[in-house]
Amino acid sequence: MSHHHKYVVSFFMILSSVMFVPISSHADGRGGTRNTCVNCHSKLPGSSFVGVKSHDWKGSIHQKHGVTCDKCHGGNPAATDEKTAHTGVLKSSEPRSTVYYKNIPSTCGKCHGAEYYSFTQSYHYKKLEATGGGPNCVTCHGSMVTSVLKPDDIANVCERCHNKRIGVFPYVPQKAKAVLLLLRESKALLGADRRLYHPVEGSANARHLQEAQSSLYSAKLEWHRFGLDAIIGDLERMDDSLGKLTRNRHQR
Ligand code: HEC
Ligand code: HEC
Ligand code: HEC
Ligand code: HEC
Ligand code: HEC
Structure with missing residues (x-):
């Protein structure tokens, strides 16, 4: 960690x-x-x-x-x-x-x-x-519905200021879209592993799952700071933890 x-x-x-x-x-x-x-x-x-x-x-x-x-x-x-x-x-x-x-x-x-x-x-x-x-x-959650912005829509929100005409980090919209997609895929991946593995408390696998969960949580918080590279780092750590989980599949 x-x-x-x-x-x-x-x-x-x-x-x-x-x-x-x-x-x-x-x-x-x-x-x-x-x-x-x-x-x-x-x-x-x-x-x-x-x-x-x-x-x-x-x-x-x-x-x-x-x-x-x-x-x-x-x-x-x-x-x-x-x-x-x-x-x-x-x-x-x-x-x-x-x-x-x-x-x-x-x-x-x-x-x-x-x-x-x-x-x-x-x-x-x-x-x-x-x-x-x-x-x-x-801007991203809506006031009453509190939905979450979809990857396809985020580019438009960021593009209002991040574009070639204004010149402030014009790469941001496409990168934000890619990172948001990655965040959603990671969330789905962890969800799937949670359904697949039911490790006994205190086991190595339980710890890997817990670490993966924490990394995803940390990525979500980083998102609110717009730390796009930090999010990618968190999600890589999450992936690492899930990787260990798979290798220990038969150990519970
Ligand atoms: C640039 C867009 C953006 C802004 C601005 C934003 N959020 Fe988010 N928020 C997201 C995304 C994306 C997620 C992750 C959604 C997911 O889990 O699929 C999220 C997740 C959340 C969650 C759920 C966290 C969880 O544990 O699943 C809460 C609560 C939240 N935001 C509250 C806020 C609050 C309060 C603010 C303002 C201070 C805010 N957000 C500003 C995009 C945004
Ligand atoms: C009085 C407390 C309260 C206030 C104020 C509040 N929320 Fe929430 N919010 C909750 C609760 C309780 C939940 C559901 C449980 C949870 O996910 O934490 C929730 C859920 C959410 C979720 C979904 C999280 C998920 O897991 O899917 C988002 C996004 C969110 N709120 C955004 C907002 C935004 C944006 C505002 C301000 C406009 C706001 N909330 C104001 C209490 C509040
Ligand atoms: C989670 C926080 C939250 C809750 C709960 C909520 N609202 Fe809102 N509401 C907002 C925000 C934030 C705005 C500002 C609109 C915007 O910028 O999108 C707003 C705007 C409005 C407006 C438009 C008028 C204006 O001043 O802009 C009305 C009317 C309204 N809300 C009524 C309600 C009613 C009635 C309920 C309960 C049934 C409710 N809201 C529940 C956050 C909330
Ligand atoms: C007896 C009916 C009634 C009750 C109770 C009531 N409202 Fe309203 N509310 C209305 C009506 C009608 C309007 C539209 C008034 C107008 O257009 O001048 C309104 C307008 C609003 C608006 C929009 C404000 C604006 O000026 O545009 C908000 C926000 C709101 N109410 C929130 C609330 C909240 C929060 C409560 C509870 C604490 C509440 N209302 C209780 C009838 C009610
Ligand atoms: C209203 C205009 C506006 C919008 C909308 C906007 N930004 Fe920005 N953003 C800026 C400005 C201005 C800067 C700072 C440029 C500078 O440092 O000179 C910035 C900086 C950034 C940075 C670099 C931050 C840093 O600390 O180095 C990132 C990443 C970023 N924005 C992401 C986003 C994302 C993702 C969205 C869409 C969800 C978004 N922005 C929407 C105006 C905006």
């Missing part, structure tokens, strides 16, 4: 214990919810702007985990009248809004501390702070 890698993992362990935010089990956005934001907004017509945004949230991983509107927008999720409920809810165009583009990373970071920390280490974060330009969390 490299020095760098240890750092990322232990940092995350600290963060995840500090940044855990408990989520109310009643506010799950499904039947019987007591969250008035969800209740009222789900009745708004899907054809209106506000309606479209609200309906986007439905079926998202956040809905499934009880991350309701107020967790990102603020407001009072117990109030039934619109005015009281919206106390503190500001349009995304307001600089003080929790979802103003510059504030989005820290809003998401309340729960995703490790990705947030990594992102704050990037050149793009400094750019976002200074000029408002550059990608933020929703």
Whole structure:
């Protein structure tokens, strides 16, 4: 395990214990919810702007985990009248809004501390702070659906600034696409090996699987720092660990 890698993992362990935010089990956005934001907004017509945004949230991983509107927008999720409920809810165009583009990373970071920390280490974060330009969390994940950008789409996002005309690292879009493809393939590979091997606790194979998992995790965090070469390094380490696993196949 490299020095760098240890750092990322232990940092995350600290963060995840500090940044855990408990989520109310009643506010799950499904039947019987007591969250008035969800209740009222789900009745708004899907054809209106506000309606479209609200309906986007439905079926998202956040809905499934009880991350309701107020967790990102603020407001009072117990109030039934619109005015009281919206106390503190500001349009995304307001600089003080929790979802103003510059504030989005820290809003998401309340729960995703490790990705947030990594992102704050990037050149793009400094750019976002200074000029408002550059990608933020929703550029790649979307605000409500929280999907993840596909390799075929990433090139377009990066190309807005990284192109021959502007001249800032024009190689970035194609490289980002290749690295993202590699990240996804690596994830699938590890998933397949996890289904194939069920090593006994404490065995060498268990350790190799654990190391592979940590390398993949570290690659994902590096991604948030845009360290394309570091990601490739992490994924090579992951591949090494899985290689050892295969050679020890019969040892469990
Ligand atoms: C009783 C109904 C009702 C409740 C409760 C309610 N909303 Fe709304 N909300 C609306 C309506 C209607 C609009 C559109 C208002 C408009 O266009 O002026 C809206 C607009 C919004 C907007 C867009 C803001 C803007 O100005 O464009 C956000 C964000 C929002 N609500 C979040 C929330 C959150 C978070 C909660 C819970 C804390 C909540 N709402 C509770 C009815 C409600
Ligand atoms: C995971 C965080 C998150 C959750 C949960 C969430 N939103 Fe949002 N929402 C955002 C972000 C970030 C934006 C800013 C839009 C952008 O830049 O794409 C936004 C934008 C909006 C807008 C557009 C108005 C504006 O100010 O730009 C509405 C309306 C809205 N959300 C309503 C809701 C409602 C209703 C819910 C619950 C059903 C909800 N949101 C849940 C993060 C969230
Ligand atoms: C109140 C806490 C909370 C906030 C705020 C929040 N999330 Fe999440 N998010 C969660 C939980 C809980 C999950 C599901 C469990 C998990 O994967 O950690 C999740 C899952 C995700 C996933 C999917 C991870 C996966 O494993 O597939 C992404 C991507 C994501 N969130 C992005 C965002 C973005 C972007 C924002 C800000 C706009 C945001 N989140 C705000 C709690 C939160
Ligand atoms: C340049 C695009 C990009 C930006 C900007 C970005 N992400 Fe991601 N994020 C990704 C990709 C790609 C993945 C890996 C998806 C996968 O596992 O397939 C990911 C994964 C995640 C995950 C899931 C990690 C896991 O364990 O599977 C979370 C949570 C997340 N991002 C949150 C954030 C937050 C919070 C921000 C802003 C501070 C952010 N992301 C900014 C592209 C981005
Ligand atoms: C809004 C403009 C903008 C967008 C969009 C953008 N970048 Fe950048 N990026 C920059 C600028 C400006 C620099 C710094 C150039 C310099 O150092 O002079 C940079 C630097 C970089 C670097 C080198 C960082 C370093 O520390 O050496 C990488 C890698 C990078 N970007 C990747 C990406 C990827 C991947 C995407 C797409 C997900 C992306 N960028 C999207 C503006 C942008």
